[in-house]
Amino acid sequence: MNLDLSPQQLLPRLQVLVFILAAVAIAVLMVDQFRQGLYSLVLTNAIAIPAFLxxxxxxxxxxxRHGYLWxxxxxxxxxxxxxxxxxPDYPQLMMHYLYALPLFSYFCLPIFHATLLNLAIGVLMTAIIWFDSNTANGLRTGTNYALLLGSAWCFAYLIQMKSRALKRLSLTDPYSGAYNRRHFESVLEREVARAQATSGRLSLIGLELDDWPQWLDIHGRAAVLKFLPEFVHEAQQQIRAGDDVFRLEKELFVLLLPGCPEDGAIVLMERVKRVLQQHTWNxxxxxxLSAAAVSWQSDDTAEFLLKRLQVKLTQQRRTSLQLAAFQD
Structure with missing residues (x-):
């Protein structure tokens, strides 16, 4: 099994392995049931083997593909x-089977659907034991199943939260909350390929914090890191819903604008730059800020488009330094 697969690709392969092992386990169990003379149980359980396989x-x-879940x-x-x-015929044996259902169902189904199914099975199982045996056994069965269900739900929920947290950490910069460079490269490759296929438009806006080294010397790392999430949040307020903010380097942020022409990117760049520079920061x-905007051209690769933006930002920074020196 290839362990380099993504979680979305690895999960169905793990399910295949578990289902095959479950079919083998039921076959071994059926042999023991046959020896004990539980023939009706053997015939009923035999249905589970082809279902698993x-x-x-x-x-x-x-x-x-995405159609395997059903x-x-x-x-x-x-x-x-x-x-x-x-x-009703084998209460003790079947209760132990049903006690394993919560963990198995959370492995196979989305957490919400698995919870609804387990609640329904728990109520039905409790009612059957209650009427076929007595009230005490029914309450004991329902309580045991509820404890198992609660434990399985907590485990599944924690795994889901951990998966979301790991995904968020792998895609975002931990200090600013913006998407990181690795995610930027994959998204840019995708958007360039889409623009090539549809003859669409794509623009990038680069924002570089000019005073980054001085901030670290004067205010310290803690104050600068506290500023970054506020800066990213304010930048996100100025762009469209489909646009994204990425942090490529310590002081370099890039706005990725699918479907945006070059003139629109320039207008947006000036507005974002003005708003951010006029905002009160603590x-x-x-x-x-040094700001530059570039748009995708038909012969551009993702790497070349980013390189053009970086060159333009360097030129913009040099021009700003020359103007500042001339004014002094």
């Missing part, structure tokens, strides 16, 4: 129905 084959065939719903419903059907009295 069919699901494994279907998911493997569709492992790189088969998990069918599999979990079949297994749940078999266990509930056998519950603890800085004022900030100065």
């Amino acid at each position: 069919f699901s494994a084959m279907f998911i493997y065939i569709n492992r790189d 088969v998990n719903y069918a599999l979990v419903l079949i297994l749940s129905a078999l266990a509930v059907y056998q519950l 603890p800085f009295a004022e900030i100065t």
Whole structure:
């Protein structure tokens, strides 16, 4: 199994492996049940083996597509129905089967759908034990299932939160909250490819903080890092909903503008620069920015487009320094 796959690609492959192992485990269990003379249980459980194997084959065939998830719903419903059907005849054995359902369902289904299914199974199982046995057994069964369900839900929720946090950390700069350079390169490659395919438009705006070294010397690293999220938030307020802010270097930020022509990018650049420079920042009295805008041309690659922006920013910074020296 290729461990370099993304989580979205790795999950269906793990499900295939688990389903095959589950089919093998049920086959071994059926041999023991046959030896004990539980023939009706053997025949009923035999339905689960082709269900597991069919699901494994279907998911493997569709492992790189988005349409494989529905088969998990069918599999979990079949297994749940078999266990509930056998519950009145084999209450102790089937209760232990159903106790494993929460963890298995959270592995196969989205957390919300798995929770609804488990709540329904828990209520149904408790009612069957209650009426077939007694109130005490019914309450005990419901309580045990609720504890298992709560534990499985907490585990699934923590895994989901961890996955989201890792994804956010892999895409964003931890200090400013803007997207990081790695994500910028992948998004820029995608947008350039889209512009080439559709003859669309694409522009970049570079914003460079001119006084970055002086800020670190005067105000310290903590004050500068506290300023960065506010700066990114204010920049995001000035751009369109589909545009993004990226932090490529310590003092360099890039606005990626899909579908924006060059004249529109220049107008937006001047507005963003003016708003950011006129904004009141703490603890800085004022900030100065070097800004440049470039637009994609038909022969540009993503790397060359970024290089053109950096060259233009360097030229802009030199011009600003020359004007400042001339004024002095």
